[in-house]
Amino acid sequence: MIEVRNLIKKYGGVAVLDISELKVEAGESFGLVGNNGAGKTTFFSLILDLRRASGGIVYSKNIDVAMSEEWKNYTGSYIDEGFLIDFLSPEEYFQFVANLHGFSKGDLQEFYDRYEELFAGEIIGKKKYIRELSKGNQKKVGIAAALLPKPEILVLDEPFSNLDPSTQIRLKNILKLLKKEESLTMLISSHDLNHVTEVCERIVILDNGLVVHDLKTSENTLEDLESYFAV
Amino acid sequence: MFKELFIHQLRQAIRHRSWDKQLATNIFLGILFTLLLINIITIGYAIDDILLTLFPDKDLVLQFASYILYYIIVDIILRLMIQNVPALTIKPYLTLPIKKKNLIFYLLSKTFWSFFPIIPMLVLIPFSIKILSDVYPIANIILWNVGLFIFFNFISFLALYLKRRIAFNPGILAVLILCFILLILLEKEDLINTSEISKQIFTSSLEKPVFNIIPVLLLISMYSINFYYLKRHAYTEEILPKRIFKKSFSNYQYLGKMGIFGHLLAHELRLISRNKRIRSTVFLSIWMIFLAFPFYKYYSPGLEKRPQFANYIQDETLLPGPDKHIVTFKVITDSQPPLKQVCITGDHIQLGEWEADLVPLQLIEDSIWIRQFIFENGTELKYKITGADWGYEALYEKDKIPDAFNLTVTQDTTINISVLAWNEDKVFSIMSGAMLIYASVFFIGMFIITHGQFMFAWEAGYFDFLMVQKIDYRKFLLVKISVLAVTCLVAFLMIAPFIFTRHLAFLSLLVALLYNLGINIPLMVFLSMYNRTRIDISAGAFSMQGKSGQQMINVLILILAPAIISAVMISNFGTEACFKVLGGLGLAGIVLFPVLFNHILKKFIAKKYIMGAAFRQPG
Numbered sequence: 001m002i003e004v005r006n007l008i009k010k011y012g013g014v015a016v017l018d019i020s021e022l023k024v025e026a027g028e029s030f031g032l033v034g035n036n037g038a039g040k041t042t043f044f045s046l047i048l049d050l051r052r053a054s055g056g057i058v059y060s061k062n063i064d065v066a067m068s069e070e071w072k073n074y075t076g077s078y079i080d081e082g083f084l085i086d087f088l089s090p091e092e093y094f095q096f097v098a099n100l101h102g103f104s105k106g107d108l109q110e111f112y113d114r115y116e117e118l119f120a121g122e123i124i125g126k127k128k129y130i131r132e133l134s135k136g137n138q139k140k141v142g143i144a145a146a147l148l149p150k151p152e153i154l155v156l157d158e159p160f161s162n163l164d165p166s167t168q169i170r171l172k173n174i175l176k177l178l179k180k181e182e183s184l185t186m187l188i189s190s191h192d193l194n195h196v197t198e199v200c201e202r203i204v205i206l207d208n209g210l211v212v213h214d215l216k217t218s219e220n221t222l223e224d225l226e227s228y229f230a231v
Numbered sequence: 232m233f234k235e236l237f238i239h240q241l242r243q244a245i246r247h248r249s250w251d252k253q254l255a256t257n258i259f260l261g262i263l264f265t266l267l268l269i270n271i272i273t274i275g276y277a278i279d280d281i282l283l284t285l286f287p288d289k290d291l292v293l294q295f296a297s298y299i300l301y302y303i304i305v306d307i308i309l310r311l312m313i314q315n316v317p318a319l320t321i322k323p324y325l326t327l328p329i330k331k332k333n334l335i336f337y338l339l340s341k342t343f344w345s346f347f348p349i350i351p352m353l354v355l356i357p358f359s360i361k362i363l364s365d366v367y368p369i370a371n372i373i374l375w376n377v378g379l380f381i382f383f384n385f386i387s388f389l390a391l392y393l394k395r396r397i398a399f400n401p402g403i404l405a406v407l408i409l410c411f412i413l414l415i416l417l418e419k420e421d422l423i424n425t426s427e428i429s430k431q432i433f434t435s436s437l438e439k440p441v442f443n444i445i446p447v448l449l450l451i452s453m454y455s456i457n458f459y460y461l462k463r464h465a466y467t468e469e470i471l472p473k474r475i476f477k478k479s480f481s482n483y484q485y486l487g488k489m490g491i492f493g494h495l496l497a498h499e500l501r502l503i504s505r506n507k508r509i510r511s512t513v514f515l516s517i518w519m520i521f522l523a524f525p526f527y528k529y530y531s532p533g534l535e536k537r538p539q540f541a542n543y544i545q546d547e548t549l550l551p552g553p554d555k556h557i558v559t560f561k562v563i564t565d566s567q568p569p570l571k572q573v574c575i576t577g578d579h580i581q582l583g584e585w586e587a588d589l590v591p592l593q594l595i596e597d598s599i600w601i602r603q604f605i606f607e608n609g610t611e612l613k614y615k616i617t618g619a620d621w622g623y624e625a626l627y628e629k630d631k632i633p634d635a636f637n638l639t640v641t642q643d644t645t646i647n648i649s650v651l652a653w654n655e656d657k658v659f660s661i662m663s664g665a666m667l668i669y670a671s672v673f674f675i676g677m678f679i680i681t682h683g684q685f686m687f688a689w690e691a692g693y694f695d696f697l698m699v700q701k702i703d704y705r706k707f708l709l710v711k712i713s714v715l716a717v718t719c720l721v722a723f724l725m726i727a728p729f730i731f732t733r734h735l736a737f738l739s740l741l742v743a744l745l746y747n748l749g750i751n752i753p754l755m756v757f758l759s760m761y762n763r764t765r766i767d768i769s770a771g772a773f774s775m776q777g778k779s780g781q782q783m784i785n786v787l788i789l790i791l792a793p794a795i796i797s798a799v800m801i802s803n804f805g806t807e808a809c810f811k812v813l814g815g816l817g818l819a820g821i822v823l824f825p826v827l828f829n830h831i832l833k834k835f836i837a838k839k840y841i842m843g844a845a846f847r848q849p850g
Contacts, residue, residue: 072700085693087506
């Protein structure tokens with residue numbers, strides 16, 4: 001689904017990301033962990049063509065993302081607040097995304113019904129602009145908007161931070177369900193090892209821009225990860 | 232404790248984020264501000280001359296007093312639009328052991344620091360010294376000035392209170408502006424004479440200083456109203472300027488029928504209407520249109536060319552009658568006038584009071600121009616024939632600029648005037664032509680300058696989102712361009728009817744429209760890709776954040792370039808050719824728009840990474 005070849009991103013001559021080869025298969029749930037500055041956000045930004053790679057290519061369904069915009073049709077993403085149009089109400093924001101994908105009113109209603117639990121009555125019908133919502137609620141809006149177009153690939157950077165415990169659990173359930181029922185391909189980064197091992201079947205550890213571990217999740221994964229980062 | 236609060240206030244001003252900007256920007260703004268100040272003071276100092284020129288045989292004091300009320304109304308509208316409501320500044324103090332009433336006193340005292348009440352005083356004080364001191368006792372004048380100053384402070388508190396109580400949206404402001412225009416119309420129709428009321432109020436307060444107690448009482452009561460209102464509502468969310476939430480959820484559903492383009496347009500409209508900083512660009516453009524009216528009315532090129540000692544006769548009677556005569560002016564010329572238009576101008580109101588392009592003659596057959604007037608018996612006239620511009624006067628002898636003709640109306644007459652040639656005053660034509668182009672491009676293109684500058688920077692906050700969405704860049708850019716184009720058209724349609732009869736001014740406006748549409752818009756889109764500072768769009772209207780020398784250069788390119796082109800063109804090929812070339816450039820730009828647009832699109836796609844990277848940096 002996503003394939004990366006010889007991908008390098010340099011800032012001022014220093015490589016902050018250098019991945020020679022990485023493949024994410026369709027339906028795979030891919031977790032990215034690493035300390036601050038490891039290159040997680042940079043990697044996702046390159047996949048989303050938000051930054052220009054210094055070298056190498058990112059393929060999405062075998063098409064170079066920097067050359068074609070085809071990937072936008074089937075990719076949902078949320079990186080940070082920079083994805084929110086803060087002077088809109090959440091409804092207007094969802095409507096805008098739905099319009100861009102040519103969704104009907106019915107599709108949108110279905111979306112509201114489906115994620116009612118995630119919104120927990122704090123998002124819809126509150127007559128507030130997004131900029132007036134709390135950080136956690138803003139994040140919910142962003143993640144929901146990423147899910148709205150029923151993507152085949154979902155890219156989320158740090159989806160669990162800032163969320164309250166109930167929402168964290170709900171989000172995990174939603175992601176698991178999407179994977180099971182719609183074989184959604186997920187790329188998720190997180191600082192929370194618990195959550196990421198629970199949701200993802202494959203974990204990649206980035207360190208200083210390099211892939212240092214690439215493991216299939218098993219019963220021992222959490223312990224392995226904890227011992228790795230404990231150093 | 233007050234001392235500390237005031238020190239905080241001072242620090243807040245000194246440490247304001249806008250000061251962190253480049254030194255050059257601050258210096259530039261400082262110079263601009265000083266120039267503005269000097270301008271206002273100069274107006275104050277020359278106000279008697281200005282009034283004398285506009286109303287030669289009227290009492291200066293009365294004339295001045297008649298305008299004060301109008302100024303006050305404009306002042307109130309302006310304040311409602313731009314005066315800040317200090318509120319959030321007390322938030323950190325609310326939980327500290329400080330008495331509420333002290334805090335409120337502190338909050339309200341900020342209002343006295345406002346610059347607004349000082350502006351009118353800069354005109355009033357010089358006027359008082361120069362004119363009033365000859366007529367009224369000194370004590371009266373001082374009290375009058377103090378009274379007015381207190382009154383302008385009263386307006387500060389009034390605006391503050393209204394802004395806290397009533398939600399001012401652009402709609403209400405538009406209604407207020409319409410009311411103001413209505414007042415002027417009512418005065419014209421002699422139904423409500425605002426200037427007469429103004430005269431009565433302000434001359435009587437000059438004569439009887441006791442009336443000055445009224446502004447004092449007004450200020451005290453308005454201050455108390457504010458004070459007690461705040462005391463009852465000392466919560467930050469309650470003392471913020473009020474706004475209606477429901478109303479601003481405009482849904483623009485009708486635009487949805489236009490597909491993606493419509494959705495993007497609706498988004499653009501929300502972007503503009505919901506963010507203070509962006510809204511201010513709209514207001515500024517509207518004010519510019521209002522400024523255009525007096526500009527075209529009073530910008531009279533050729534002031535020094537007018538025959539002196541003009542005999543102003545106020546006479547607007549146009550109907551024939553027993554004591555009136557028909558005077559026909561008939562100009563015969565084999566020489567083609569440079570602007571293909573012949574005008575008459577003279578010291579009579581019907582002759583345009585020496586405006587060179589206000590009273591055109593009609594071409595009835597080849598080389599014969601004609602126009603009829605009806606004057607009262609005994610009217611004495613001075614007049615000249617021009618080619619619609621003081622740069623092109625009619626000549627009756629070679630190389631000799633004639634004096635004005637004299638005429639005393641005693642019977643119906645036809646006056647035949649044979650014009651030998653047209654004088655060409657190059658320097659004059661260049662100055663007046665370039666000035667007209669400069670002003671017209673500015674009035675019509677104001678929105679391009681203020682808004683187009685930051686076309687992409689406005690959306691810096693969520694630029695990444697736009698880039699990963701399924702948005703066709705072509706449509707994304709087209710929507711932005713269409714909004715700019717529509718504002719140019721609106722500005723043109725608003726100004727055009729008022730100057731339709733002014734030959735040269737109207738032509739310049741038309742040329743400016745074409746030039747703005749064809750050249751300036753594509754140019755601005757292109758240049759705006761280099762304005763890459765993230766902008767906080769919810770900041771106040773006068774936020775200087777994101778402004779730098781770059782914008783000044785852009786403005787110069789947009790406005791000065793056509794003025795310079797026209798100066799060069801006029802000096803070599805004449806005014807008409809210049810207007811044709813500039814208009815032609817604009818037309819070419821419009822016709823070639825698809826080609827230009829493809830270049831812009833390519834440029835945008837190439838630049839989007841750099842723009843995105845810059846926009847991710849905090850502003």
